[in-house]
Amino acid sequence: MNNWQELEHKYFVQTGVRVPVTLVKGQGARAWDDEGKEYLDFVGGWAVNSLGHCHPVVAEATTEQAHTLVQTSNQFYTVPQLQLAELLVQNSCLDRIYVCNSGAEANEGAVKLARRYGKLKLNGAYEVITAMNSFHGRTLAMTAATGQPKFQEPYLPLPLGFINVEYNSIEAIKAATTNQTCAVMLEPIEAEGGVIIPDDKYLAAVRTWCNQKGILLILDEIQTGIGRTGTLFAYEQYDIEPDIMTLAKGLGSGVPIGAFMAKDEVCVFAPGEHGSTFGGNCLTCATAYATVKYIIDNDIAGNAKKVGSYFMSKLEGLKKKFDFITDVRGRGLLIAVEFNSDIGQEVLMACLEGGLLVNRLKPNALRFIPPLIIGNQEVDEAVGILDKVLSNIGN
Numbered sequence: 001m002n003n004w005q006e007l008e009h010k011y012f013v014q015t016g017v018r019v020p021v022t023l024v025k026g027q028g029a030r031a032w033d034d035e036g037k038e039y040l041d042f043v044g045g046w047a048v049n050s051l052g053h054c055h056p057v058v059a060e061a062t063t064e065q066a067h068t069l070v071q072t073s074n075q076f077y078t079v080p081q082l083q084l085a086e087l088l089v090q091n092s093c094l095d096r097i098y099v100c101n102s103g104a105e106a107n108e109g110a111v112k113l114a115r116r117y118g119k120l121k122l123n124g125a126y127e128v129i130t131a132m133n134s135f136h137g138r139t140l141a142m143t144a145a146t147g148q149p150k151f152q153e154p155y156l157p158l159p160l161g162f163i164n165v166e167y168n169s170i171e172a173i174k175a176a177t178t179n180q181t182c183a184v185m186l187e188p189i190e191a192e193g194g195v196i197i198p199d200d201k202y203l204a205a206v207r208t209w210c211n212q213k214g215i216l217l218i219l220d221e222i223q224t225g226i227g228r229t230g231t232l233f234a235y236e237q238y239d240i241e242p243d244i245m246t247l248a249k250g251l252g253s254g255v256p257i258g259a260f261m262a263k264d265e266v267c268v269f270a271p272g273e274h275g276s277t278f279g280g281n282c283l284t285c286a287t288a289y290a291t292v293k294y295i296i297d298n299d300i301a302g303n304a305k306k307v308g309s310y311f312m313s314k315l316e317g318l319k320k321k322f323d324f325i326t327d328v329r330g331r332g333l334l335i336a337v338e339f340n341s342d343i344g345q346e347v348l349m350a351c352l353e354g355g356l357l358v359n360r361l362k363p364n365a366l367r368f369i370p371p372l373i374i375g376n377q378e379v380d381e382a383v384g385i386l387d388k389v390l391s392n393i394g395n
């Protein structure tokens with residue numbers, strides 16, 4: 001057998017912070033490594049595998065499309081792309097969609113659209129206000145949008161036009177708004193930044209401010225969207241509507257796809273002003289269509305809400321038992337557990353040993369982003385492993 005991990009060190013550009021496991025197979029919420037060891041997967045491809053690994057609906061749609069038509073370019077009309085567009089528009093508050101290949105690319109498109117809007121409707125305004133501690137992707141512009149110095153400093157100077165302000169503070173947004181501002185871009189919950197849930201009224205206040213100023217509200221629902229937080233889109237829980245929304249991750253349950261959606265009046269691009277070779281590719285769109293349709297038809301968001309609150313209650317139980325757990329927070333199946341010291345990696349490695357895959361969110365915190373199809377039984381199993389691991393660490 002190849003030593004895959006040695007090959008990675010030899011051939012791969014060393015950007016990843018990997019754990020020493022080579023996964024070769026997955027089914028539902030389970031994955032197996034190259035030595036046949038089974039794991040319960042609460043990483044879910046980083047909140048991507050909404051229907052788990054190799055869900056029959058996903059596998060069948062992908063296989064059928066692979067035998068039918070894969071890539072044509074957007075010089076032509078293709079059916080899966082339009083089926084996906086209709087489904088997402090009919091189930092959201094947005095009117096139009098542009099399909100691309102990743103989250104960062106979706107956000108790039110959203111910001112380009114906002115800048116185009118600024119140029120045409122707001123006297124050339126181009127600045128986008130984003131939040132500190134946010135995460136919007138790894139392209140240069142999205143690195144500037146991402147309000148975290150650790151991602152920005154290695155690449156200074158960054159593209160102009162992004163103002164990072166304190167999250168959960170309407171006053172900070174008001175203070176940063178000038179006649180150069182064309183949009184505010186926020187995550188409904190700061191996911192990578194620590195699963196930070198804003199006050200209930202924050203997004204509504206931002207919406208009101210954007211209306212007053214005539215500027216756009218872009219919601220980055222790349223991690224919170226497609227059922228993850230208990231509704232199809234997180235904005236539904238805040239009783240507001242964005243002008244532009246971005247999606248990726250769970251949209252294709254594993255295939256690389258992203259999208260931005262927008263209100264009709266914001267869609268100011270002229271033909272030729274934006275584009276992509278692979279964006280809206282037949283294969284990824286067929287998979288995403290099957291995924292989203294299954295999620296809607298089977299109320300998978302409702303399942304994420306139900307199982308998520310069960311999971312939170314179990315984690316609260318662990319918090320009572322282990323005084324070094326300082327916080328349990330989340331919505332639906334986007335959940336974090338924080339410790340009073342930097343034991344995240346130690347806990348992660350011990351969970352691995354115990355057969356549970358988790359994500360280290362920060363040196364002192366873990367994140368759980370499992371498939372949205374799990375039930376209480378998988379939660380019990382995961383919490384059982386975590387309980388054992390924390391008991392050993394506590395001793």
Ligand SMILES: Cc1ncc(COP(=O)(O)O)c(C=O)c1O
Pocket residue numbers: 102103104105107135136137138187191192220221222223224248249
């Ligand atoms: C909220 C949010 N926006 C954007 C991105 C970037 O997505 P991608 O890695 O697909 O470019 C991520 C990735 O974690 C994310 O969580």
